[in-house]
């Protein structure tokens with residue numbers, strides 16, 4: 001297009017105004033990217049949940065344990081394939097700000113969570129050692145923990161000083177697999193409890209039930225819960241997805257407002273750019289009259305204005321996206337360690353940001369284009385501005 | 386000589402809040418090919434309005450305007466735009482150059498709508514700028530030129546497509562006497578040497594005296610006061 005040069009020259013006419021608009025758009029795109037990343041990271045915890053896993057927990061709250069004896073009964077329900085057990089251990093590693101899950105699990109845990117990949121020889125070593133533990137690769141990297149290292153947890157739910165020997169490091173199978181957990185033998189915890197406070201022994205935090213067919217999740221859940229109806233510890237069985245959602249629902253309001261804010265930001269930059277474009281077009285009313293007089297068509301004027309609007313919005317969007325990655329890394333470092341297990345910019349965030357940039361560019365030019373096209377030539381020449 | 390412009394029973398009104406403001410009423414006018422017509426009259430008498438209608442950037446309320454055989458009052462917007470781009474050159478009081486474009490680029494603008502390629506366009510632009518005597522200023526921006534020079538760039542832009550008709554609305558209205566003389570000499574040359582038909586609105590009797598004919602417009606009525614007509 002022969003008018004391309006003019007589009008560039010027009011956008012450079014008010015260098016300060018254009019620069020401020022571009023910086024404004026860049027900041028907005030960064031804010032948008034950050035918010036979207038937090039939202040998607042949050043949701044990916046839910047997405048990572050497998051559809052063929054059920055979680056059986058105490059009906060009142062998942063902080064109350066279930067008897068270890070339930071395992072065999074659950075196994076008898078038709079459609080159940082495998083059962084794993086886990087106890088939330090809590091505890092502090094070195095410092096309270098170090099946040100990653102520590103859980104006591106049975107060996108079947110690694111069967112029902114095939115997305116935690118443990119090398120065969122490491123798994124054998126783990127099984128041989130009573131106080132062995134397996135650590136997610138991300139946590140291992142973050143705290144520089146290596147195979148053979150000693151890891152000490154200061155217990156709170158289970159008081160005392162607990163020593164573990166790192167025998168394995170698991171790697172995540174999928175991008176949204178949690179690679180931060182620290183897992184150790186349920187037996188180690190249980191034996192210690194038997195000695196120290198037998199009343200707390202032989203109890204399980206929750207069961208992870210792998211089922212044959214995800215379509216049967218509702219009926220299998222019902223049958224499991226029916227087994228323990230009217231017992232002292234009734235159960236609530238639901239899909240892992242529902243469980244995870246319940247787990248984070250307390251934060252739901254924050255996420256909803258972040259969602260809303262991320263799109264409100266797009267609305268704001270639209271106003272900023274629209275304002276710039278309206279001012280520019282108003283100043284050029286006479287010039288548009290000249291173009292029309294010379295025989296330039298509506299298509300040409302639309303191209304001129306839309307082109308400039310898109311140029312500015314994409315410059316701003318480009319700068320914003322370019323800075324987003326280093327900023328996300330900085331943001332992650334500034335957060336409590338391991339607070340977000342997997343912090344990365346999702347492709348959908350980029351797609352949304354680019355779409356938003358395009359949309360902002362187009363919509364901001366609608367009003368100035370409409371005005372330029374509908375101003376009669378003679379009125380354009382009589383315009384004083 | 387053949388009439389190039391035929392205006393018949395032209396009326397023009399503007400409306401402000403459904404109130405009709407009549408500007409021109411039942412006005413007729415013929416301009417010969419090769420004529421250099423000056424149009425004078427008091428402020429608000431409708432000179433600009435008449436010129437704009439003849440040049441196809443405004444529309445008559447009633448009556449017809451035909452230019453070299455085309456009844457332009459019957460053309461639709463896009464046909465009219467196309468007609469303007471190949472038949473009329475415009476010169477304005479305030480030059481109306483695009484400030485971010487160089488003299489060369491300003492003169493090149495009308496050629497962007499033609500099929501000419503880059504080197505052909507360059508040749509035409511250079512020829513036009515040489516005719517107006519600005520061959521050495523082609524990469525200057527409007528604000529680096531004097532008013533007279535800016536007006537000469539505007540004239541180069543008006544003639545670069547080699548139109549039949551030049552319309553000029555107070556082309557010397559914003560210039561000092563010397564610059565105005567240069568512009569008028571240039572227009573005379575375009576009329577005599579390049580056989581352009583020119584219709585020029587002016588307030589200045591001195592400018593009007595350089596034209597080959599003169600008409601007065603007062604209260605929407607034309608009166609002959611010049612050498613011909």
Ligand SMILES: Nc1ncnc2c1ncn2[C@@H]1O[C@H](COP(=O)(O)OP(=O)(O)OP(=O)(O)O)[C@@H](O)[C@H]1O
Nearest residue numbers: 378379399400408427428429430431432433434435
């Ligand atoms: N686009 C328009 N809308 C409304 N009224 C207009 C418009 N153009 C001109 N007029 C009115 O029409 C009348 C004639 O205007 P015009 O500009 O043709 O006069 P003129 O003879 O060129 O005056 P001047 O010597 O001051 O340039 C004026 O009263 C003016 O206010």
Ligand SMILES: [Mg+2]
Nearest residue numbers: 432433434554
């Ligand atoms: Mg006028």
